[in-house]
Amino acid sequence: MRCFFEDCVLDTERRELRRGPAIVPTTPQVLDLLEFLIRSRDRVVSKDDLVNAIWNGRIVSDAALTTRLNAVRRAIGDSGQQQRLIKTFPRKGFRFVGVVHDEDRQPATAAAVTIPVASSADVDERQSARWLENIRGRLKLVGRVLALVATIGAIAGGLVGYWNVWKTVRTDAGREAQNIQKQPTIAPEIEPRLSLVVLPFTNLNDDPAQDTFAESLSTDLATDLARTPATRVIGRDVAFSYKKKAIDLQQLGTDLRIRWAVRGAVRRNGDQVRVNVSLTDLRTARDIWSDRFDDDLANLAALHGTITARLLCVAHLHLRQYEEALQQCSRSLNMSGTDYQAYMRLISAFGSTGRNTS
Numbered sequence: 001m002r003c004f005f006e007d008c009v010l011d012t013e014r015r016e017l018r019r020g021p022a023i024v025p026t027t028p029q030v031l032d033l034l035e036f037l038i039r040s041r042d043r044v045v046s047k048d049d050l051v052n053a054i055w056n057g058r059i060v061s062d063a064a065l066t067t068r069l070n071a072v073r074r075a076i077g078d079s080g081q082q083q084r085l086i087k088t089f090p091r092k093g094f095r096f097v098g099v100v101h102d103e104d105r106q107p108a109t110a111a112a113v114t115i116p117v118a119s120s121a122d123v124d125e126r127q128s129a130r131w132l133e134n135i136r137g138r139l140k141l142v143g144r145v146l147a148l149v150a151t152i153g154a155i156a157g158g159l160v161g162y163w164n165v166w167k168t169v170r171t172d173a174g175r176e177a178q179n180i181q182k183q184p185t186i187a188p189e190i191e192p193r194l195s196l197v198v199l200p201f202t203n204l205n206d207d208p209a210q211d212t213f214a215e216s217l218s219t220d221l222a223t224d225l226a227r228t229p230a231t232r233v234i235g236r237d238v239a240f241s242y243k244k245k246a247i248d249l250q251q252l253g254t255d256l257r258i259r260w261a262v263r264g265a266v267r268r269n270g271d272q273v274r275v276n277v278s279l280t281d282l283r284t285a286r287d288i289w290s291d292r293f294d295d296d297l298a299n300l301a302a303l304h305g306t307i308t309a310r311l312l313c314v315a316h317l318h319l320r321q322y323e324e325a326l327q328q329c330s331r332s333l334n335m336s337g338t339d340y341q342a343y344m345r346l347i348s349a350f351g352s353t354g355r356n357t358s
Contacts, residue, residue, distance in 0.1 A: 001013065001102065002102075003038050003100050003101070003102060004100065004101040004102075005038075005076075005085065005098040005099060005100045005101070006076075006077070006085070006098060006099075006141075007019055007020050007077070007144075008024075008076050008077070010031075010034060010035065010038065012035055015028075015031060016031075017031065017034070017075055017076070019075075019076070019077060024075050024076075026071070026075050027071070029054060029068055030068060030071045030072050030075060032053075032054050033050065033054050033068055033069070033072050034072050034075070034076070036050070036053045036054060037072070037086060037094065037095070037096040038096050038100055040095075040096070041095060041096040041097070041098075041100060043095065044089050044092050044093045044094065044095045045093050045094055045095065046092065046093040047062070047065060047093060049093065050065060050093075050094070051065070054068075058248070058251075059241075059242065059245060059247070060255065061238075061255040061256065063255065063256075063257075064254075064255045069086070069094065072086065073085070073086055083097075084097075084098065085097065085098035086098075099133060099134060099136075099137030101134075101137075101138070194228075194230060194231040194232070194259070194260070194312075194315055194316070194319070195231075195232040195233075195257070195258040195259050195260065196225065196231070196232075196233060196234070196258055196259065196260035196261060196262060196315075197233070197234035197238070197239050197252075197256060197258055197260075197261050197262070198218050198219075198221055198222035198225065198233065198234075198239055198261075198262040199218070199239055199242055199243075199247075199261055199262065199263050200214070200215055200218050200239065200240050200242070200243040200244075201214040201215070201217055201218040201263075201264040201265060201266050201275075202214065202264070202265040202266070203265075203266060204265050204266060204267040205266075205267060205268055210266070210268055213266065213268060214265075214266040215240075217264075217266055217275065217304075218239075218262075218264065219236055220304050221262065221264075221304060221307060221308060222236065222239065222262075224304055224305065224308040225262075225308055225311065225312070228308075228312060230324075231312075232258070234256055234258060238256070249261060249280060249282055249285035250282060250283070250284075250285050252282060253282025253283065258282065259281065259282060259283070260279060260280065260281065260282060260315060261279075261280040261282055262277065262278070262279060262280075262311060263277075263278050263280060264276055264277040264278065271296050271297045271298070272294065272295075272296060272297075273294070273295055273296070273297060273300065273303070274292065274293070274294050275292070275293045275294075275303070275307065276290070276291075276292050276293075277290065277291060277292075277293065277307055277310075277311070278290035278291075279311055279314055279315065281318075288314065288318055289310075289311075289314040291310065293306065293307060305331075306331075309328045309329075309331040310328075312324075312325075312328040313325055313328040313329035313331075316328060316329075317329070
């Protein structure tokens with residue numbers, strides 16, 4: 001099926017979008033999203049409708065959905081400010097409002113446009129309005145085509161001049177397409193600094209009442225990490241939206257634009273607490289560190305501090321930020337005095353070596 005709107009043509013069988021004579025470089029998701037909006041243009045589609053249709057119900061952040069919609073608008077010459085073709089309905093969803101022709105070919109001349117005359121007084125008002133809107137769109141398109149032909153003919157002075165102008169336009173369109181391909185069309189690359197999310201910890205007890213304890217432990221840990229300068233921690237509401245859901249870790253890093261994920265599990269036995277914690281690099285979806293911590297409930301605050309320091313120590317070392325790692329590593333290992341000084345010299349030497357060889 002081919003859909004014509006304004007100066008664009010969407011060919012669903014050939015999987016391509018054209019604006020004028022040029023093919024617009026697009027990603028498969030952008031084409032799928034545009035096709036879905038056009039097919040559903042008689043109604044407002046919600047965010048859930050888009051997620052189910054394009055991402056098969058997989059968890060997608062609002063930022064990722066907005067990025068794809070902006071890419072669709074750029075591809076068809078629309079924008080969030082103009083909303084000529086794709087209109088946003090706050091708290092409702094989105095709708096394609098442009099005039100679409102589903103014919104196998106566009107109308108080429110004014111003679112091709114026929115205006116039927118209503119023969120009955122009881123013609124449905126809604127159908128008449130839609131018919132008039134369709135006719136206006138065709139007439140506008142025909143007017144643009146005729147104006148373009150007249151302008152090119154006047155400037156070129158004949159068919160030879162017209163052909164030269166056409167070749168120039170086609171060349172410029174190709175260069176523009178190459179420039180668009182070189183630009184990123186989805187989300188920017190995950191930032192390399194200490195940016196992370198603390199996912200809700202799993203309750204390993206059979207008692208569901210311990211869920212609150214596991215949640216509070218992950219919340220407190222996120223708060224402690226967020227207090228560290230130059231560390232960006234995703235908020236609790238976003239983090240807990242992934243609770244008990246299957247997660248594509250690499251997609252999670254792309255959607256939230258973060259480098260790390262902290263995951264864990266909690267088991268409580270009376271006054272004894274065991275916490276398993278891991279630090280995952282979302283670029284590779286692999287754990288770069290994991291450990292187990294045992295303590296009493298009375299020492300819960302100290303346990304938070306130890307886990308926080310250990311996480312920061314590992315992350316800083318992995319990023320070769322040795323100066324930032326010194327204090328956190330020594331704190332997590334409970335070093336002081338002579339041991340602390342020796343450890344500082346060791347890490348400093350290792351840091352110098354790492355900088356010279358990196």
